[in-house]
Amino acid sequence: MKVLVAIKRVIDYNVKIRVKSDQTGVETTNVKMSMNPFDEIAVEEGIRLRESRSAEELIAISIGPKHAQETIRTALAMGADRGIHVETDDEIEPLAVAKILKAVVETENPDLVILGKQAIDDDSNQTGQMLAALMGWPQGTFASELGISDGKANVTREIDGGLETIQINLPAVVTTDLRLNTPRYASLPNIMKAKKKTIDETSPGDLGVDTSARLTTLKVTEPSSREVGVIVEDVAQLVDKLRNEAKVI
Amino acid sequence: MTVLIIAEHDNAALKGATFNTLTAAAELGPVTILVAGSDCASVADEAAKLSGAAKVLLVDDPQYANPLAEVFAPLVVGIAGDYGHILAPATTFGKNLMPRVAAVLDVQQISEITAINDPDTFERPVYAGNAIATVQSSDAIKIITVRATAFEAAVPGDSAVEIENLSASENPGLSEFISTELTKSDRPELTQAQIIISGGRGMQDGENFAMLEKVADILGAAVGASRAAVDSGFVSNDYQVGQTGKIVAPDLYIAVGISGAIQHLAGMKDSKVIVAINKDEEAPIFQVADYGLVADLFKAIPELEAELNK
Numbered sequence: 001m002k003v004l005v006a007i008k009r010v011i012d013y014n015v016k017i018r019v020k021s022d023q024t025g026v027e028t029t030n031v032k033m034s035m036n037p038f039d040e041i042a043v044e045e046g047i048r049l050r051e052s053r054s055a056e057e058l059i060a061i062s063i064g065p066k067h068a069q070e071t072i073r074t075a076l077a078m079g080a081d082r083g084i085h086v087e088t089d090d091e092i093e094p095l096a097v098a099k100i101l102k103a104v105v106e107t108e109n110p111d112l113v114i115l116g117k118q119a120i121d122d123d124s125n126q127t128g129q130m131l132a133a134l135m136g137w138p139q140g141t142f143a144s145e146l147g148i149s150d151g152k153a154n155v156t157r158e159i160d161g162g163l164e165t166i167q168i169n170l171p172a173v174v175t176t177d178l179r180l181n182t183p184r185y186a187s188l189p190n191i192m193k194a195k196k197k198t199i200d201e202t203s204p205g206d207l208g209v210d211t212s213a214r215l216t217t218l219k220v221t222e223p224s225s226r227e228v229g230v231i232v233e234d235v236a237q238l239v240d241k242l243r244n245e246a247k248v249i
Numbered sequence: 250m251t252v253l254i255i256a257e258h259d260n261a262a263l264k265g266a267t268f269n270t271l272t273a274a275a276e277l278g279p280v281t282i283l284v285a286g287s288d289c290a291s292v293a294d295e296a297a298k299l300s301g302a303a304k305v306l307l308v309d310d311p312q313y314a315n316p317l318a319e320v321f322a323p324l325v326v327g328i329a330g331d332y333g334h335i336l337a338p339a340t341t342f343g344k345n346l347m348p349r350v351a352a353v354l355d356v357q358q359i360s361e362i363t364a365i366n367d368p369d370t371f372e373r374p375v376y377a378g379n380a381i382a383t384v385q386s387s388d389a390i391k392i393i394t395v396r397a398t399a400f401e402a403a404v405p406g407d408s409a410v411e412i413e414n415l416s417a418s419e420n421p422g423l424s425e426f427i428s429t430e431l432t433k434s435d436r437p438e439l440t441q442a443q444i445i446i447s448g449g450r451g452m453q454d455g456e457n458f459a460m461l462e463k464v465a466d467i468l469g470a471a472v473g474a475s476r477a478a479v480d481s482g483f484v485s486n487d488y489q490v491g492q493t494g495k496i497v498a499p500d501l502y503i504a505v506g507i508s509g510a511i512q513h514l515a516g517m518k519d520s521k522v523i524v525a526i527n528k529d530e531e532a533p534i535f536q537v538a539d540y541g542l543v544a545d546l547f548k549a550i551p552e553l554e555a556e557l558n559k
Contacts, residue, residue: 016379017376017377094348095357122375123360125348126351132349133322139319141344142344162430164315165430166426178486214387216385216387220375221383222381223378231530231540246540
């Protein structure tokens, strides 16, 4: 079995987001960038399939500017076998990402594509489902458990109110939720080894994918902030305020 | 232009976020509600009585007993041409289904809208709600998921609208439902609760959540948790409030032993009144709290329980 994981370079989740004063977006210069946390879980799951011999090859793909190669190197250092970099400086919407991934899937023929359920920058939560739709494949989204046997995947999904288990035919798309696994850190020897692994370079144009945007971002603004509250002395005062001032209990 | 919403239900009754989705949709035009399920006529009846509904489409077939995206998407795609907007709640149901519909229709979905500025222009939070993007769609059909907390819930009206029966679409046979394991609780659902009391890493272990449950039972509240508490294995993931968990906006949110990471704030900062109880006075949660109590939660929570019982 061959597994493809799609990874995105995003602003590190610990960075305090600042909206640009001209309202065109958020500040990204001199800001720490990292692999989207859900994609790290996707890479880890791919490596585990590789280690349990369910998969023979694990390929990591990223779409983005030159620096996206660093994110691919991180995946290679964790344990992916080779990388694919689809280079573009444009902002690529989920539908176009799914189209690019489809073009790559059609040449690489993986049995399973694993993606993070959402990127923590645009919070769209769309790409995996869209890729599955374009391929006519089933989808196991928000996975907290994944088992592969007899050409099928058993996926336990995090749904509102609990868990749902479904069985889907392979090839399939799986998107990761938090509890699927805990991603490993790359060891220093593996970081060195990753430098020798191949990253194939291509572009949306080479793949014949039109990435023109369907959404125009008119502006990006700060969310409305809350008024500063008060510090109460003790529990009795707190309950009194909630009863008589806020009147919520 | 007519608007379609996809009802989320359990074959017996509509689920909460559907009511808010209807309110959002009604801003755009007359709303048709699609109820697809199995033995779900009562759900269609409930939907037909809602204020804002213009028509209900009922597809009653065993293949829709559970909401598999592979089975639901062809049904929605099949009728999509009649509508200018198709909306679903931004719950795990809607998030799973709608991008699959959008991709087949070659549409760039607009996720988790919090406001409708005009029929093409919507507001949606990005970066865990640390920024609000106003986006304009150039697609012929708009495929949208709706953040329930941003819109009021629709209520029953005076009369019922027409219910039209549709036949099932073909099942592509790609996926099979095996089982669900729903968390059983007598407390209200997180996204529906008027009051929520949540615990974070400061709770130290899962057993200590019993303290919060006692307070929750006095207040008729739901119990939630931060991602840190879920990651530490204190409680299961469906307790999680935050960017990657549930988005809530109750009348009262009590954060206990929660430091207030931006990912958690993203899920609760639209609550009407926020209380923070934390022994670290520097904790960022105090910056969004209306009432802060700097105290050891293991002392404060039993006191709170006693005070509420007075």
